[in-house]
Amino acid sequence: MSDALLAALDVGGTKIAAALVSPDGAVLARTRRPTPADRDAEAVLAAAAEALTELADSALWPRVAALGIGSAGPVDISRGTVSPVNIPGWRGFPIVERIAAHPAVKGLPVTLAGDGIAIAAAEHRYGAARPYRNALCLVVSTGVGGGLVLNNELHTGTTGNAGHIGHISVAFDGEPCPCGSRGCLERYASGTAIARYALDTGWRPPADDASAVAVAASARTGDPLALAAFDRAARALAAGIAATATLVELDAAVIGGGVAETGDLLLAPLRTHLTTYAALPFAASLHLHRAQLGTDAGLVGAAAVAAALFEP
Structure with missing residues (x-):
């Protein structure tokens, strides 16, 4: 994975962010959308899909090897679903399946982590922990x-x-x-x-x-x-x-x-x-x-969890 990049999606109750992240934790491109938390499941998914579509327009996208999702919880990594307390429209929502079906994501490995696990991955790999x-x-x-x-x-x-x-x-x-x-x-x-x-x-x-x-x-x-x-x-x-x-x-x-x-x-x-x-x-x-990673921790952490796919 020498020149490969990781895509990251960070889903929170206020914003949905997406980024391209290098193996050393640098954010190379990013975008964000407000989370339409008061709307239905498809509206929230559409905001995430729009962020990924914009990110996929980057010339760096062809180097992406995997996508990591960090989401407000609870999550269920065994099922690939999320039920964020602050996003009522998503209850048992199959986020891994639906994001994996995005045209730009098809064929990429997709991993899911709770936002707390993502920040732990980021800070332990690159930051204060x-x-x-x-x-x-x-x-x-x-x-x-x-x-x-x-x-x-x-x-x-x-x-x-x-x-x-x-x-x-x-x-x-x-x-x-x-x-x-x-x-x-x-x-x-x-x-x-x-x-x-x-x-x-x-x-x-x-x-x-x-x-x-x-x-x-x-x-x-x-x-x-x-x-x-x-x-x-x-x-x-x-x-x-x-x-x-x-x-x-x-x-x-x-x-x-x-x-x-x-x-x-x-x-x-x-x-x-x-x-x-x-x-x-x-x-x-x-x-x-x-x-140490500030508001980028969720994105960098989602990428760090995805990077684990390629580690022995």
């Missing part, structure tokens, strides 16, 4: 996902959902989650949750922009309600990370995704709260890092 044998890599964005590296190997589980930290409960009597459980981490720490909590506590968005980005802008000016929303998210993340570290004895946690792009608005209170929740000595030694 490289020095560690055992790491939890998180995506904190429209939702919260995660992936585990244990003993230097991706730990996917049978269906590909191992490490899906966004749907562990951090509040056993907490608010209901669309997944059917209660108190899920995603309900407290996602960008959507940050914005919702800020609004519920009286924060007023500038220019009618009630997004997490707007909450972050207010927090940077010292707005106490915006700061409290980020602190609450960080506390929930600390509880989830500490529980995982206690269960499987992690060396590091790596935080990526759009909300992590706020930097110390999230990471500073997270470090503080980890000192409370990660109390046992083997958990307290956990190293916390911001993802």
Whole structure:
């Protein structure tokens, strides 16, 4: 696979991105579309297909050897299906089969991974998790996902959902989650949750922009309600990370995704709260890092999972 490239498709609740990625993790071409998450299954598929069609117009496309898909979860890698919590139209959707039928993709191997597994693959292969044998890599964005590296190997589980930290409960009597459980981490720490909590506590968005980005802008000016929303998210993340570290004895946690792009608005209170929740000595030694690949981690990770097809 000396001069071969990998195609990557990253499906999230807010955007669908596609890219061509080199074996060393460089993104050589990219495109993106908004995710029509409020529409039916075919409309969401059409957005993904449009992104791939645009990408296939690149002169580099003939060098593509495989396509990797990273998707918000849950996923089922054994069946090639996805059921993203934030894309109601996709429930048990056969994404591998449907993407493999795209005219530009026909004949290429297609692999599927949850977005958390994808970011774990990217950060362990190219980024902040490289020095560690055992790491939890998180995506904190429209939702919260995660992936585990244990003993230097991706730990996917049978269906590909191992490490899906966004749907562990951090509040056993907490608010209901669309997944059917209660108190899920995603309900407290996602960008959507940050914005919702800020609004519920009286924060007023500038220019009618009630997004997490707007909450972050207010927090940077010292707005106490915006700061409290980020602190609450960080506390929930600390509880989830500490529980995982206690269960499987992690060396590091790596935080990526759009909300992590706020930097110390999230990471500073997270470090503080980890000192409370990660109390046992083997958990307290956990190293916390911001993802090095930024918002490209999902794409690079999907490509990294596809690259594994060619490795001994």
